[in-house]
Amino acid sequence: MRCILCERLSFSFVCKECKEKFLTPSFYRRSLRDFEVFSFYKYSEIENLLNLKHTLLGYFIYNILAKNSFLPFSKEFKTDFPVFALPIDDIPYSGYSHTAILAKYLKSKNIKPVFHSLIASNRVIYRGKSLDFRLKNPRKFQYLFKREIDVILIDDVVTTGSTLKEAFWTLKKYDVNVLFALTITNARDK
Numbered sequence: 001m002r003c004i005l006c007e008r009l010s011f012s013f014v015c016k017e018c019k020e021k022f023l024t025p026s027f028y029r030r031s032l033r034d035f036e037v038f039s040f041y042k043y044s045e046i047e048n049l050l051n052l053k054h055t056l057l058g059y060f061i062y063n064i065l066a067k068n069s070f071l072p073f074s075k076e077f078k079t080d081f082p083v084f085a086l087p088i089d090d091i092p093y094s095g096y097s098h099t100a101i102l103a104k105y106l107k108s109k110n111i112k113p114v115f116h117s118l119i120a121s122n123r124v125i126y127r128g129k130s131l132d133f134r135l136k137n138p139r140k141f142q143y144l145f146k147r148e149i150d151v152i153l154i155d156d157v158v159t160t161g162s163t164l165k166e167a168f169w170t171l172k173k174y175d176v177n178v179l180f181a182l183t184i185t186n187a188r189d190k
C-alpha cells in the first residue's frame with residue numbers, strides 16, 4: 001500500500017518517516033473557562049488527515065492518531081482514584097465512531113472508557129457553522145451513566161468549544177466532575 005501522506009510505498013497507512021515527522025504529539029492547552037482542553041496536534045499539521053474522516057480511510061487514520069497520542073497519554077496519566085473516559089456522542093456516523101476510538105486508547109490502569117453514555121439527541125451538523133448557529137441548536141445530550149464520578153471528556157476536534165461546554169453543563173446536573181477534556185486537535189490553533 002501507499003502512505004496516505006507522502007504516497008511512498010509503505011507497510012501501513014502512514015509510513016514510519018511520516019509518523020515521526022507529522023504524528024509526534026505535542027501538548028497544547030486551551031481554557032474554556034470552566035475547564036481546560038488539552039490536545040496533541042496543531043490543526044494545520046493534521047488537517048489533511050481529518051478531511052478523510054468520513055471516508056473508508058477515516059477509521060484507520062483515527063486509530064493511528066489515537067495510538068500516537070491518546071495511548072502514550074494514558075500511560076503517563078496517573079491518579080489514585082478511578083477516572084472514566086467519556087467520549088462525546090460516540091455513535092457510528094461513517095461506519096465507526098470517531099470518539100469511541102479515541103476513548104478506547106485511553107484505557108489504562110486508572111482510566112476506564114465508558115461508551116454510549118453521552119449521546120446527542122439533536123443530530124445537527126456543526127461543521128462550518130458559526131458559534132451563533134451552534135448556540136441556537138444545542139445538541140441536547142442525554143447522559144446514561146453513573147452520577148458523582150470523575151471524567152475526562154473526549155472529542156476529536158475542539159472548535160468553538162460549544163459542544164464540550166454543553167456536555168460539561170449536562171454532566172454537572174448529575175454531579176459528574178469533568179477533570180478536563182482531551183481532543184486530537186484545537187481548530188482555533190492554526
Ligand SMILES: [Zn+2]
Binds near residue numbers: 007017019
Ligand atoms: Zn509517508
